[in-house]
Structure formats: C-alpha cells, structure tokens
C-alpha cells in the first residue's frame with residue numbers, strides 16, 4: 001500500500017476517545033435538521049448552519065443537546081464565498097478539526113428554460129455547486145484524521161422534468177464533482193459520496209409542487225413503485241450510513257433514495273388500467 005494513503009474514513013486511525021465533529025449546511029429545517037438530530041444521538045458535536053431561521057437553528061441545537069450530543073448554530077450565507085469562509089473559520093475556532101462535512105443547503109428559482117436569465121444561472125451556481133466545492137476544500141484542511149464528505153443531489157440530476165433545469169444541472173455537476181473529489185481526496189483517507197433523493201416529504205417539496213404550471217403531486221406518486229414519498233428520516237439514515245464505519249470502502253458514488261422513481265419508464269402500471277394492475281403479493285399458501 002502506498003504509504004501516503006491513510007486508512008479510509010474518519011474511524012481509520014481515530015483514537016477511540018475522540019468525539020466526531022460534523023458540519024451540516026442548512027440544518028435548521030428539513031433533511032439537514034433530521035440528520036443533525038440523528039447524529040446527535042450518537043454523541044459528538046454537530047455544527048448547525050443556517051441562513052434565515054435563527055429560531056429553528058437554535059431549536060435544532062437544543063434538541064441535539066437533549067439527544068445527548070453537543071451542538072452550536074452558525075449563521076452563514078453559503079451562497080457567498082465569504083459565508084463559506086466564515087462558516088469554516090467558526091468550525092476551526094470552536095472545534096479545531098472536522099470529521100464529517102455534509103453539503104445539504106440548496107435553493108433555486110423554478111422556471112422554464114426560456115425564462116432563465118443570466119442572474120438566475122449565476123445564483124444557482126453560487127448557491128448549489130460552489131459551496132460544496134469551496135466547502136470541501138476547507139473541510140479537507142480540517143480533517144486531520146480522515147473524514148467523510150456527503151453532498152445532496154436530487155432526481156432532477158438524471159431525469160428532466162418541468163421548471164427544474166437550473167437545479168437539476170447543478171445537482172448533475174455535484175455528482176460529477178463527487179467522483180473527482182473521491183479520487184483526489186482518497187490519499188487523505190477522505191471518502192466523498194452523494195445522496196440523490198426522489199420525492200421527499202418536506203417544506204421544499206410542498207413549495208415545488210405549488211410552482212405555477214406544476215402538475216398535481218398525486219399523479220407523480222402513482223408512478224413511484226413505492227407509491228409514496230420518501231421521508232426526511234430515510235434520507236438522513238442514508239447519509240448516516242455513508243458517514244459511518246460500514247461505508248468505509250464506498251467512495252465516489254451517489255446513492256439514489258427514491259422508492260424506484262428513477263428506474264421506471266413508460267408505459268407505467270398506473271396508466272395501464274386493470275389489465276396490468278399487479279396482483280396481491282403471492283404467498284406460499286395461495
């Protein structure tokens with residue numbers, strides 16, 4: 001083995017009494033918040049980044065402490081380069097090091113391509129791709145004992161649907177950067193992976209399906225083999241898996257958490273009428 005290569009992951013050379021430090025962007029709400037609370041149950045320190053909702057971020061911190069972990073909130077707008085720097089400066093000042101960086105915060109305008117202006121493109125890049133890349137550069141400097149980086153993607157990265165081109169394009173770029181980072185950071189014992197969510201029950205899902213011109217969500221749910229939206233808990237649990245010891249040999253991958261949405265194609269069972277309705281699950285007695 002190349003002596004420059006460290007054991008994979010934050011647990012490789014870790015002294016057992018060293019508590020893990022995790023940074024999650026956008027942890028005041030949604031998937032980030034649920035992830036923060038899940039990690040808190042395992043002890044260690046969770047850094048809760050947010051932009052607007054100081055009260056919700058503080059609530060997350062309180063619940064982290066109630067769950068047995070330690071935490072603090074950092075207001076930093078990751079859409080700006082200064083915001084990313086301030087965020088990591090604060091982690092460095094208060095924790096001195098880092099084990100997990102989860103690039104989770106996202107925001108976008110949802111528009112048809114003909115209505116997308118240069119400023120929309122610039123903001124989409126600044127908000128959705130740049131913080132992952134600049135954040136990962138900073139994270140590597142703080143991961144003194146190997147580490148894990150996870151970025152959030154969505155099914156708009158691999159499938160086209162109305163008004164999602166800007167965010168979908170940035171998520172596709174994230175999945176590509178995941179592979180490049182995985183190769184470059186492997187010698188430091190840092191694994192880099194993505195989690196690609198389908199239709200996940202959250203505030204942002206509600207917002208998206210209320211965008212003008214969007215079809216009703218019910219029609220989409222009927223086309224998901226699981227016939228339901230995913231939960232923020234299911235997303236958080238997948239991220240926790242990638243941050244954990246069991247994923248030590250997984251790097252450069254994006255796991256899809258979508259109840260089968262991205263693997264189906266027309267003709268859909270939901271459109272086919274009774275002839276193609278699936279029968280009840282067969283059993284040994286039938």
Ligand SMILES: NC(=O)c1ccc[n+]([C@@H]2O[C@H](COP(=O)([O-])OP(=O)(O)OC[C@H]3O[C@@H](n4cnc5c(N)ncnc54)[C@H](OP(=O)(O)O)[C@@H]3O)[C@@H](O)[C@H]2O)c1
Pocket residue numbers: 025026027028029030031032049050051052053054076077078079103104105106107127152153154155196197198199200201202203204205
């Ligand atoms: N929900 C879904 O259906 C779904 C599906 C697939 C993938 N995903 C991905 O999963 C991730 C989380 O999604 P979510 O639905 O849980 O998000 P969400 O509920 O909309 O929450 C977004 C979080 O990001 C923070 N945030 C927004 N702009 C920020 C900025 N400029 N700087 C720092 N923080 C900022 C928000 O904090 P404040 O409100 O305090 O500013 C909030 O904590 C995203 O990457 C999303 O694309 C979501």
